[in-house]
Amino acid sequence: MTTPLSKLSPANIAIAQSSQQNISISLVIGKSQHAIKKSFIHSNTENAMRGLKEKKNSHSNECQTWLDAKLSERADKLTELRNERKEAILKRLDQIGWRAEAEMMIKDYRGDIFTSHKLVSQSRKLTDYGWNCMEAELVQMLSEYQAQRLIRQRAEALESRYRLFFGLRLQIESETDLRDPFPAAGDILTDPRIEALIWDTPFDETLDDSLCRSKLLGYLPMIINEWRHGKVQEVLEILRQSRARATGSDLHLATSASSHAHLGSQTSSRSDERFEVYFPFWFTKRPLGVWMSSTLVCNDSASQVIKEIVEACNLDPETTTVRDLHLANPLIECVSCVHNIHSGRHFMSWPYLAIQHMGHPFQVNSFGAETAQMIAREVPNRDRHAVCCSHCHKTFGPGLSLFSHLKDNHGDVVGIDTLPALGDLLEIREHWYCNPRAVEPGLYKPFLYKA
Ligand SMILES: [Zn+2]
Numbered sequence: 001m002t003t004p005l006s007k008l009s010p011a012n013i014a015i016a017q018s019s020q021q022n023i024s025i026s027l028v029i030g031k032s033q034h035a036i037k038k039s040f041i042h043s044n045t046e047n048a049m050r051g052l053k054e055k056k057n058s059h060s061n062e063c064q065t066w067l068d069a070k071l072s073e074r075a076d077k078l079t080e081l082r083n084e085r086k087e088a089i090l091k092r093l094d095q096i097g098w099r100a101e102a103e104m105m106i107k108d109y110r111g112d113i114f115t116s117h118k119l120v121s122q123s124r125k126l127t128d129y130g131w132n133c134m135e136a137e138l139v140q141m142l143s144e145y146q147a148q149r150l151i152r153q154r155a156e157a158l159e160s161r162y163r164l165f166f167g168l169r170l171q172i173e174s175e176t177d178l179r180d181p182f183p184a185a186g187d188i189l190t191d192p193r194i195e196a197l198i199w200d201t202p203f204d205e206t207l208d209d210s211l212c213r214s215k216l217l218g219y220l221p222m223i224i225n226e227w228r229h230g231k232v233q234e235v236l237e238i239l240r241q242s243r244a245r246a247t248g249s250d251l252h253l254a255t256s257a258s259s260h261a262h263l264g265s266q267t268s269s270r271s272d273e274r275f276e277v278y279f280p281f282w283f284t285k286r287p288l289g290v291w292m293s294s295t296l297v298c299n300d301s302a303s304q305v306i307k308e309i310v311e312a313c314n315l316d317p318e319t320t321t322v323r324d325l326h327l328a329n330p331l332i333e334c335v336s337c338v339h340n341i342h343s344g345r346h347f348m349s350w351p352y353l354a355i356q357h358m359g360h361p362f363q364v365n366s367f368g369a370e371t372a373q374m375i376a377r378e379v380p381n382r383d384r385h386a387v388c389c390s391h392c393h394k395t396f397g398p399g400l401s402l403f404s405h406l407k408d409n410h411g412d413v414v415g416i417d418t419l420p421a422l423g424d425l426l427e428i429r430e431h432w433y434c435n436p437r438a439v440e441p442g443l444y445k446p447f448l449y450k451a
């Protein structure tokens with residue numbers, strides 16, 4: 001039976017107070033006095049033990065804090081002494097001209113091996129005797145470091161300068177009319193005038209981009225003239241093996257466009273240091289090479305095929321240029337490449353016939369009433385650099401982007417109203433030309449036609 005709370009005597013209520021000052025009340029109902037006393041003593045003993053433990057912990061923490069402070073103080077003192085010694089050594093190095101090198105060593109991004117050197121990283125005060133004992137060893141270390149640093153600095157400067165001029169040449173090429181031959185990267189980067197800029201500027205100087213661009217632009221007309229004159233002569237010599245009376249203007253003829261030169265190296269022509277440093281750049285990256293005619297040959301069969309195409313367009317092979325033939329854009333079918341009735345007939349623009357279907361029988365512009373349907377299947381090639389704007393020489397794919405470029409940038413020259421809405425390139429032929437550096441030849445992809 002439960003006794004109401006109001007009828008309990010004070011002895012039946014034990015109050016225990018914890019060390020955290022939290023008060024808990026336990027109501028002991030119906031216990032004997034002995035049990036209450038025992039519980040009271042036990043509770044007091046527990047409190048006393050807890051108190052002792054806390055005092056001990058607190059004392060231990062204080063000791064640890066004191067010890068940490070002392071150790072930190074000692075470490076600070078040692079660091080201070082080492083810093084004083086390092087500064088004293090730097091002052092001595094200053095007197096003999098080696099301080100700047102030591103400071104470069106300290107700031108080296110790969111790690112400061114000066115400060116951690118066994119002769120420097122000491123807490124002992126530097127004395128005259130100590131300095132005299134270490135001077136030779138420190139100077140030896142610094143001079144070795146300097147020699148390595150200069151080699152590294154020179155190599156890094158050369159690489160970044162070649163990259164800079166390569167980028168500048170690329171930038172200038174993209175703004176240049178490429179209907180006339182433009183030197184390859186190697187032809188410009190190994191020109192003595194450009195080499196002088198790259199090699200004769202102290203290697204601890206950084207070349208300024210805009211200054212280098214203006215210098216390159218200043219030298220380019222001379223470089224191009226000399227280069228072009230030499231290369232045209234080389235190519236003419238090759239062309240004259242087939243056409244004895246060929247002149248410079250013959251190089252633009254469609255019937256001469258059947259050969260390819262390549263970028264290569266000229267290991268035998270130069271063996272000086274400047275050339276040998278540049279050589280690995282283009283050895284691994286062909287676009288950095290020099291333009292060479294050594295593998296250029298006249299392909300008489302291809303020339304004959306193009307002559308037939310030109311004549312089928314009612315044009316004169318003696319005067320028709322590559323550009324004329326691109327503009328004529330004859331419709332050509334390779335008759336031998338009909339695989340089966342389902343795949344359709346093979347049509348292509350003229351460069352593809354000369355490159356990929358050499359020796360195959362073909363037909364040109366002779367497809368009667370179906371011609372319009374066939375032309376409707378023509379698809380511009382995917383090369384985003386297939387054509388160049390005649391006004392600023394920017395490159396475009398043979399699609400709408402050229403038209404919007406002309407409208408947006410050369411509207412005053414082109415006559416904005418005359419532009420077709422969904423353009424036909426042939427209608428605005430004076431405002432573009434085929435990019436001689438394009439990867440995909442011609443304006444249109446080969447296509448299959450099935451009636
Ligand atoms: Zn074929």
Ligand SMILES: [Zn+2]
Nearest residue numbers: 389391392393
């Ligand atoms: Zn333009």
